[in-house]
Amino acid sequence: xxxxxxxxxxxxxxxxxxxxxxxxxxxxxxxxxxxxxxxxxxxxxxxxxxxxxxxxxxxxxxxxxxxxxxxxxxxxxxxxxxxxxxxxxxxxxxxxxxxxxxxxxxxxxxxxxxxxxxxxxxxxxxxxxxxxxxxxxxxxxxxxxxxxxxxxxxxxxxxxxxxxxxxxxxxxxxxxxxxxxxxxxxxxxxxxxxxxxxxxxxxxxxxxxxxxxxxxxxxxxxxxxxxxxxxxxxxxxxxxxxxxxxxxxxxxxxxxxxxxxxxxxxxxxxxxxxxxxxxxxxxxxxxxxxxxxxxxxxxxxxxxxx
Numbered sequence: 345x346x347x348x349x350x351x352x353x354x355x356x357x358x359x360x361x362x363x364x365x366x367x368x369x370x371x372x373x374x375x376x377x378x379x380x381x382x383x384x385x386x387x388x389x390x391x392x393x394x395x396x397x398x399x400x401x402x403x404x405x406x407x408x409x410x411x412x413x414x415x416x417x418x419x420x421x422x423x424x425x426x427x428x429x430x431x432x433x434x435x436x437x438x439x440x441x442x443x444x445x446x447x448x449x450x451x452x453x454x455x456x457x458x459x460x461x462x463x464x465x466x467x468x469x470x471x472x473x474x475x476x477x478x479x480x481x482x483x484x485x486x487x488x489x490x491x492x493x494x495x496x497x498x499x500x501x502x503x504x505x506x507x508x509x510x511x512x513x514x515x516x517x518x519x520x521x522x523x524x525x526x527x528x529x530x531x532x533x534x535x536x537x538x539x540x541x542x543x544x545x546x547x548x549x550x551x552x553x554x555x556x557x558x559x560x561x562x563x564x565x566x567x568x569x570x571x572x573x574x575x576x577x578x579x580x581x582x583x584x585x586x587x588x589x590x591x592x593x594x595x596x597x598x599x600x601x602x603x604x605x606x607x608x609x610x611x612x613x614x615x616x617x618x619x620x621x622x623x624x625x626x627x628x629x630x631x632x633x634x635x636x637x638x639x640x641x642x643x644x645x646x647x648x649x650x
Contacts, residue, residue, distance in 0.1 A: 345372040347413035347498070349420050351405045352379045358424035358541050363391070371432040373419075378409035402491060403507030403516035410498075410506060416441075418501055422492040424541040425449065431536065438483070438534045441497045444524050446489035446533040448478055449540035457540045458493075460486035460533045464650040465581045465642075466588060467569040468561075469518060472533065481535045487646040488521035489531050493538050496520075500529055508571075510622060515564035522572050525641060526634040555608045562589065563612035570616075571623045577638040584650070589613070 348366060352359050366375060378394045394409045410418055417439055421427075428434070438445055446460035456473040463469055472486060491507075494517065504523050507516040521531045569578065569585065589609070596606035641647045 345374065345415040346417045346419050346495075347410070347415035348373055348375045349406060349409050349413065349418055350375070350377045350423050351402065351409065352377055352423045354379075354381050358426075361426045362421065362423060365427040365429075365431075366390075371436060374413070374415060376409050376412050378405050400509060401512035401516075403511055404509040406491065407506040407509060410501065413498055416498055417495055418498050419495050420491050420493070421538075422540065422542075425493055426539045426541070428537055428539075431538070434536045435495070435534075438536065439495070441499065443497075443530040443532050444489050444500065444521060445495040446486060446531070447493035447495070448473075448533060448535065448537045449490070449493045450478060450537050452539065452541065454478070457542060458490050459484075460489045460531070462487045462646055462648050463518065463522075464648050466585050466650045467565040468650065470648065478535075478537060483535070484533045485644065485646065486521075486531055486533050487525070487641065488518040489533070491517040492540055492542075500524065503527070508626075510567070510619065511564050513564075514560040515568050519568055519572065522568075523630070525646070526572075526636050528635045551604075555604060558605060559608045559612050559615075562609055563615040566613070566616040567619050567623065570620075571626055574634075574637045588650075 350359075350362065363375070366373065375391045376394055377391050378396050380396055380399070392412065394412055396405055396408060399405065400408065406420060410420075435445075446458075448459045449457040451457045454477065456476050456478055458471055459473045461469050461471045469488070472484070473480075504520060504527065506520075508519050509516075511519065524531055566585070566589070569581070573581070593606055593609050596602050596609065638647055
């Protein structure tokens with residue numbers, strides 16, 4: 345059995361399409377929906393509603409809903425993803441207790457929105473196949489899968505202690521994927537597609553959106569690399585990480601003349617520094633439990649040069 349985990353923030357249009365796409369699947373499934381508002385009442389017969397007392401961020405919300413999962417595999421889907429009619433038939437051949445699977449998320453125009461990705465040595469994400477037409481039928485190793493459409497064996501999810509909730513937004517799925525690799529599992533993109541409408545969760549104001557994304561990318565990236573990279577690898581790349589981070593701040597003032605962006609990066613750095621104690625605790629927690637290091641992931645082409 346598969347447990348479908350969805351977090352719904354009050355949307356009805358895309359959510360109804362997703363629930364409808366789960367109808368008439370040949371595989372046994374349970375649908376678990378974390379929500380703050382009871383919606384789509386006509387679908388309650390096939391949905392187990394998990395009420396959340398507040399917004400814990402995508403990783404925290406998903407963790408709380410996944411606690412109720414009974415299936416061997418947990419399918420994490422955004423509420424604006426719609427599965428194909430032949431999803432059950434196609435997915436069954438790829439289910440594997442040693443691998444995290446990434447669905448190929450497609451846009452409405454037939455181009456790839458996401459098929460997972462790689463990271464570079466500074467921790468920046470690099471999407472695979474984005475904006476390209478979907479043609480490959482191969483299973484491909486990737487560094488990370490995205491929570492909008494990923495399948496995790498429940499025993500693996502429990503062994504990894506789920507998503508790290510300190511991220512709140514951004515990088516939590518990348519973090520889970522990297523920890524899976526380092527623990528001895530694989531992360532792969534499979535040729536099974538789903539439509540991702542990606543209506544977005546950020547402000548439509550362009551300036552506000554830019555600042556919000558900059559804060560999340562920089563703060564979570566610094567947390568991600570410092571928490572997860574083995575010491576020898578971290579020490580080899582951190583001078584470059586610091587150089588690029590501080591250099592960007594200088595450019596914000598001198599070249600871009602964007603003081604708001606400078607302040608945003610400063611806040612991101614401050615957030616990261618406030619997490620150092622927690623990072624130390626988590627590094628101690630996972631010490632000795634990893635089988636694979638970043639150098640091996642570089643050799644596999646999953647961590648690339650910046």
